[in-house]
Amino acid sequence: MQKYQAYIDGSFVDPAGGEWFETFDPYLAEPWALVPRCAAPDVEQAVAAAHREASGGEWSRLTASRRGELLRRLGDLVARDADRLARLEVKDNGKLYAEMLAQLRYLPSWFHYYGGLADKIEGAVIPLDKPGYMNFTRHEPLGVVGIITPWNSPLLLTAWKLAPALAAGNTAVVKPSEFTSVSMLEFARLFKEAGFPDGVVNVVTGFGPEAGTPLVEHPLVAKIAFTGSDATGRAIYRQAAGGMKRVTMELGGKSPNIVFADADLQAAVYGVVSGIFAASGQTCLAGSRLLVQDSIYDLFVGRLLAFAGQAKLGDPMAPDTQVGPVATRPQYEKVLAYLDVARQDGAHAALGGGPAAGGACGKGWFVQPTIFTGVDNGMRIAQEEVFGPVLSVLRFTDDDDAVRIANDTRFGLAAGIWTTSLERALSMPARLQAGTVWVNTYRATSYMSPFGGYKQSGIGRENGMEMIREYLQTKSVWVNVGAAVGNPFVTR
The missing domain is CATH 3.40.309.10 (Aldehyde Dehydrogenase; Chain A, domain 2)
Incomplete structure (x- = not known):
C-alpha cells in the first residue's frame, strides 16, 4: 500500500505523531493506502504557514492579476490530470468512473472562472453628505480559511471553496474527510507546479476531533468553509462562534x-x-x-x-x-x-x-x-x-x-x-x-450559479460571483480633502 504524507508549507511531511491509518476501497472492501493521522501540532504548522503568506508573505504581495494567472494555471493542470484524479476518487469513494471523470473535466472551470474574477473586485467611492471628505471602500481578504470537505465529492467540493478563497487573496488549510483523503493529497502536488508560493495551500488529514477541531478553533483561522451533515455542521458552527469566525456551511437535504x-x-x-x-x-x-x-x-x-x-x-x-x-x-x-x-x-x-x-x-x-x-x-x-x-x-x-x-x-x-x-x-x-x-431537470449545477440552502441546509452560498464576497471583508476609508479640523476643546 502507498504511504502518503501531509502537505504543509510546500512540502510533503510525515505527521508529527508518526501515525497513519488505512483508507478503504469500497468496491473491494479492502484497504489500499495509508493516510497521515494528523493532529494539533500538524494543524499548528499548517496554519502558521498559511498565516505567514496571508499577512506579509509573498502571496499577500502578489497583484490580483497574478493570483488570477496562478489559478488559471492550476485549472489547466487539473484538466491535464483529470483522468488520474478521477481514478483516485473512484478508488477512494466508489463513485462511477464515468461520473467522476466528467466531474474532474468540469472542475477546472472553477479555477478559470475565479481566476478571471480575481482582479475584478472593486471598491466604490461613496458620495457623502459631509463636505470636505472623500470616502471609499476596499474589499480585503479575511486571512486563513479552514476548508473541511466530505467524502462524496472531495475535489469538486474543495474547488467550490478553494477557488474563490484564493481569488480573494486568502490562504487555506484543507482538511478532507478521513475516508477520502488520497485524491486531495495528490491534488496538492499541483500547487507547486502551478507556481503558488509555499504555504498558500496546506492539506492536513485525519479525524475530526484530532485534526478538524484544532483547525476550527485555531485563533489565526478567520473563516471555516464546511460541507457535510447538519449534525457536524452544528458542532462546527458552535466551535467557530467561540472565535467569532465567519462560516459558510453547505449541509444536508431531504429534497x-x-x-x-x-x-x-x-x-x-x-x-x-x-x-x-x-x-x-x-x-x-x-x-x-x-x-x-x-x-x-x-x-x-x-x-x-x-x-x-x-x-x-x-x-x-x-x-x-x-x-x-x-x-x-x-x-x-x-x-x-x-x-x-x-x-x-x-x-x-x-x-x-x-x-x-x-x-x-x-x-x-x-x-x-x-x-x-x-x-x-x-x-x-x-x-x-x-x-x-x-x-x-x-x-x-x-x-x-x-x-x-x-x-x-x-x-x-x-x-x-x-x-x-x-x-x-x-x-x-x-x-x-x-x-x-x-x-423539468434535476442535479444541474454550475460554477456561475449560487448554491446553498434554506433552514438547516446551510449558511451562505457557494459558486457564482457573489461567492467571492463570502471570502472578503469591507473597509471604509475616510480622507479629509478640505474640511476644517477645529480645536475639539473650543465650544462655539
Whole structure:
C-alpha cells in the first residue's frame, strides 16, 4: 500500500505523531493506502504557514492579476490530470468512473472562472453628505480559511471553496474527510507546479476531533468553509462562534422531486432516477422524496419501478455500471439501518430494500436501489437524510398540498418540479423553501450559479460571483480633502 504524507508549507511531511491509518476501497472492501493521522501540532504548522503568506508573505504581495494567472494555471493542470484524479476518487469513494471523470473535466472551470474574477473586485467611492471628505471602500481578504470537505465529492467540493478563497487573496488549510483523503493529497502536488508560493495551500488529514477541531478553533483561522451533515455542521458552527469566525456551511437535504399530472412522464422518470440513484444517493441534493400527484400516482410509480429495476450494480470502473457501492462501511450500515426503520414505520419496499452482494458486487458495500411506497411525510424515512440509494414516494392532491408536503422538513437545500405548465413552472419556485429549484431537470449545477440552502441546509452560498464576497471583508476609508479640523476643546 502507498504511504502518503501531509502537505504543509510546500512540502510533503510525515505527521508529527508518526501515525497513519488505512483508507478503504469500497468496491473491494479492502484497504489500499495509508493516510497521515494528523493532529494539533500538524494543524499548528499548517496554519502558521498559511498565516505567514496571508499577512506579509509573498502571496499577500502578489497583484490580483497574478493570483488570477496562478489559478488559471492550476485549472489547466487539473484538466491535464483529470483522468488520474478521477481514478483516485473512484478508488477512494466508489463513485462511477464515468461520473467522476466528467466531474474532474468540469472542475477546472472553477479555477478559470475565479481566476478571471480575481482582479475584478472593486471598491466604490461613496458620495457623502459631509463636505470636505472623500470616502471609499476596499474589499480585503479575511486571512486563513479552514476548508473541511466530505467524502462524496472531495475535489469538486474543495474547488467550490478553494477557488474563490484564493481569488480573494486568502490562504487555506484543507482538511478532507478521513475516508477520502488520497485524491486531495495528490491534488496538492499541483500547487507547486502551478507556481503558488509555499504555504498558500496546506492539506492536513485525519479525524475530526484530532485534526478538524484544532483547525476550527485555531485563533489565526478567520473563516471555516464546511460541507457535510447538519449534525457536524452544528458542532462546527458552535466551535467557530467561540472565535467569532465567519462560516459558510453547505449541509444536508431531504429534497422533494415533485411530479405533476401534466408532466412529461418519461422525462420525469429519468429525472427522478438520476436525482436519487446517481452517486448511489450519496449527494446532499439527492431528490430523496418523490411527490406524485394522485391522478397519475399508479401509472407513474409503475413506470418508475420498471425503469429503476433495470439498474446495473457493479464495478464503478466498468463503463456499463449504473450504481456503485456506498462509500464507507459506517455509511453502508447506516443506510441498511434506515431500511429497517422505514419498514417498522409502515413503509413498503416496492423495489430493493436490502444489501446487494455477490456477482458484480463482489465483497463491496452495495445497497439495492430502494423505493418505498406507502410513506407518510412524518415518517423518519421522509424526514431524515439517509444519504444512500433510497427513495420515499408520497402522494399529493394539488399545488397547495405539494407545497405543504415539500416544505414540511427542517431542510431546504433543493427541489425539483416536473410540469408542462408555464404558470406553475414560474409560480411554484417562489413557494418552495429551497436554495435551488429545478424545473423539468434535476442535479444541474454550475460554477456561475449560487448554491446553498434554506433552514438547516446551510449558511451562505457557494459558486457564482457573489461567492467571492463570502471570502472578503469591507473597509471604509475616510480622507479629509478640505474640511476644517477645529480645536475639539473650543465650544462655539
